[in-house]
Amino acid sequence: MMNIIQATGLSEKDLITAILANFFIVDYGYINKVNPDKTVNVTHAAKPVLMDGTELGETTTDNVEVLTISGAGFSVQWDYKAKDKVLLLGLKDYVPKVDKVENAEVPKAFLHYNRSTLKAIPLCIFSDDAKVKIKVEDGALNIECDKCTVTSNHTKLTGGNVEIGGSVAPSGQGALCGIPYCPYTGAPQTGKISSGT
Numbered sequence: 001m002m003n004i005i006q007a008t009g010l011s012e013k014d015l016i017t018a019i020l021a022n023f024f025i026v027d028y029g030y031i032n033k034v035n036p037d038k039t040v041n042v043t044h045a046a047k048p049v050l051m052d053g054t055e056l057g058e059t060t061t062d063n064v065e066v067l068t069i070s071g072a073g074f075s076v077q078w079d080y081k082a083k084d085k086v087l088l089l090g091l092k093d094y095v096p097k098v099d100k101v102e103n104a105e106v107p108k109a110f111l112h113y114n115r116s117t118l119k120a121i122p123l124c125i126f127s128d129d130a131k132v133k134i135k136v137e138d139g140a141l142n143i144e145c146d147k148c149t150v151t152s153n154h155t156k157l158t159g160g161n162v163e164i165g166g167s168v169a170p171s172g173q174g175a176l177c178g179i180p181y182c183p184y185t186g187a188p189q190t191g192k193i194s195s196g197t
Contacts, residue, residue, distance in 0.1 A: 014051070023113040024090040031084045031120075032060065039063045040120055042086060061115045064088070065097060066122065078122075078132070085124040091117040162194040 033041040044059040066086070069076045080086075094111040095101065098119070111117055127133075132145040168190070170178030180190050 025113050027088040031082050064118050064120045066120045080122050086120040087123040088118045163192050165192050
């Protein structure tokens with residue numbers, strides 16, 4: 001075996017490196033297309049280069065399942081788009097769809113750490129251009145969005161003041177007053193600070 005390696009002009013290290021380079025354990029790239037089934041086609045960030053410096057074409061992997069933070073108690077979903085960066089994780093064994101994992105099963109294909117086993121996780125440095133931004137700085141939580149909808153069976157705010165600007169359209173229901181001034185005395189009836197929440 002050593003004679004064969006030496007005849008190629010490669011060292012043992014070169015051979016081992018070449019073998020490892022064919023495995024996809026962790027990689028990075030960007031989405032070039034979002035498919036109708038919400039899988040993505042990904043272009044890998046690093047372009048392959050031969051030992052003599054010859055550059056090869058881009059590596060692309062199609063139909064990669066996208067993972068997010070999700071569990072019984074908490075789940076996050078957002079609309080990823082082309083050009084979004086993703087961390088690619090190669091699984092030890094082939095798992096076609098993670099949402100189908102309920103019991104341990106014999107793999108349907110014996111593939112290990114190759115492009116067929118890759119999963120994508122949207123992961124990058126913070127983007128100030130995102131339409132929804134969540135920041136935590138010095139113990140303060142800041143959420144920025146064009147339109148925020150909160151659906152809850154029960155919402156309770158405690159621990160300080162709540163500031164709400166704007167005006168209220170009277171509807172006969174709800175906790176906010178729609179009359180800015182008392183019609184009899186002219187005294188102000190509304191304010192934007194709710195204390196003792």
